[in-house]
Amino acid sequence: MKMFKSKKMVVGLTSLIVASSFSLGAFADTALKQITAYQNSNLQVKVNGKAIDLSSEDGTMYPLVYDGHSYVSAKALAEAMGGKVSYDESSKTVNVTTNGYTQTSAEPTKDNSSNTVPPIKQDPPTTSTSKGSASPVKTYNSDVAASQIFEDNKAAASAVIQIYARALKTGDTSEINQWLKSNLVESEFGSTSYELTSKSIEKTLKATRAVEDLNVLGDLANSAIAAAKDQTFNKDSRSEGLTKSREADYFVDAVTTGYKMKFGVYLIYSLNNETNKFYFSQAVFY
Structure with a gap:
C-alpha cells in the first residue's frame, strides 16, 4: 500500500x-x-x-x-x-x-416572484451547516478551552478540508486563495500571511501533482471530501491549549484501492496582546 x-x-x-x-x-x-x-x-x-x-x-x-x-x-x-x-x-x-407591488407586463422569468410571498422555512438545512457554521469563529475570550474551539469549528474544518482536497485534485488554487482573502485575520500589527501562504500552497500542489498519479490523487481527494462533508474525523483529531495559542486539529482518512492518505487541518487561534482575546490566525493543512 x-x-x-x-x-x-x-x-x-x-x-x-x-x-x-x-x-x-x-x-x-x-x-x-x-x-x-x-x-x-x-x-x-x-x-x-x-x-x-x-x-x-x-x-x-x-x-x-x-x-x-x-x-x-x-x-x-x-x-x-x-x-x-x-x-x-x-x-x-x-x-x-417592498410595498405596493405591481407585476410588470414583461413575461415571467425564473427570477420573477409569484403573487404570494412564500413562508420562510424553519426546518434546519440538510447540508453540513446544520452541524454548525462553515465560517470559523472569529475570536474567543482568553479563558476559552481548546476543547470548546474544537467543538465550535467542526463545520469550518469540514469546509476547509474539502477546499484543500479539491485544490489537490484539480491543481486550481483560486478557491483556496479566495478563502484566504476572505477569511484571513490580521494580527495586532496589521499583518497577515496571505502572500506567503498562497505561494506555498501553489508550489506544494504543483510539486505533488507532478510526481503522483493524478487519477489516484483524484480518487483520494474525492474520498477526503466525502469524509469531511460528513465530519467523519479520525482518532488523530484533538485540541490543545497553550498559554499564547489554542489549537483544534481535524483529520479525515482518504482511501481508494491500494492507497491511503490522511487529509487534515490545524485551526490555530493566537492571543492578541492588545485585546487579550484569541483570534483565528492560521490553519495548517496536511
Missing part, C-alpha cells in the same frame, strides 16, 4: 462578505463577461436570524463565491424580507418592490 507524504501549509481565516446577485437575462455581447465562480452549498443566508428559502423550480439556488464576495439570489433574499422581484426584459432591469 502506498502512503503519500503529508506537507504542511499555513493559512489564516475569517469571515465572508455577503452581497446579492441575480440573473439579468440575455444582455448584448458587449455587456457579458465570463467569470469563474464557485457554488457554496455550506453558506447559509439568514434574515433577522431566520434561514431563508433558497429553493426554486430548478433546484436550490446556493450562493456563489466570486472575487471576495458571496452572491445570493435577489429573489430569495427580497422575498424573505417581504418584497417582490420581477424582471423587465425590455429595459434589462430587475425590479425589487
Whole structure:
C-alpha cells in the first residue's frame, strides 16, 4: 500500500462578505463577461436570524463565491424580507418592490416572484451547516478551552478540508486563495500571511501533482471530501491549549484501492496582546 507524504501549509481565516446577485437575462455581447465562480452549498443566508428559502423550480439556488464576495439570489433574499422581484426584459432591469407591488407586463422569468410571498422555512438545512457554521469563529475570550474551539469549528474544518482536497485534485488554487482573502485575520500589527501562504500552497500542489498519479490523487481527494462533508474525523483529531495559542486539529482518512492518505487541518487561534482575546490566525493543512 502506498502512503503519500503529508506537507504542511499555513493559512489564516475569517469571515465572508455577503452581497446579492441575480440573473439579468440575455444582455448584448458587449455587456457579458465570463467569470469563474464557485457554488457554496455550506453558506447559509439568514434574515433577522431566520434561514431563508433558497429553493426554486430548478433546484436550490446556493450562493456563489466570486472575487471576495458571496452572491445570493435577489429573489430569495427580497422575498424573505417581504418584497417582490420581477424582471423587465425590455429595459434589462430587475425590479425589487417592498410595498405596493405591481407585476410588470414583461413575461415571467425564473427570477420573477409569484403573487404570494412564500413562508420562510424553519426546518434546519440538510447540508453540513446544520452541524454548525462553515465560517470559523472569529475570536474567543482568553479563558476559552481548546476543547470548546474544537467543538465550535467542526463545520469550518469540514469546509476547509474539502477546499484543500479539491485544490489537490484539480491543481486550481483560486478557491483556496479566495478563502484566504476572505477569511484571513490580521494580527495586532496589521499583518497577515496571505502572500506567503498562497505561494506555498501553489508550489506544494504543483510539486505533488507532478510526481503522483493524478487519477489516484483524484480518487483520494474525492474520498477526503466525502469524509469531511460528513465530519467523519479520525482518532488523530484533538485540541490543545497553550498559554499564547489554542489549537483544534481535524483529520479525515482518504482511501481508494491500494492507497491511503490522511487529509487534515490545524485551526490555530493566537492571543492578541492588545485585546487579550484569541483570534483565528492560521490553519495548517496536511
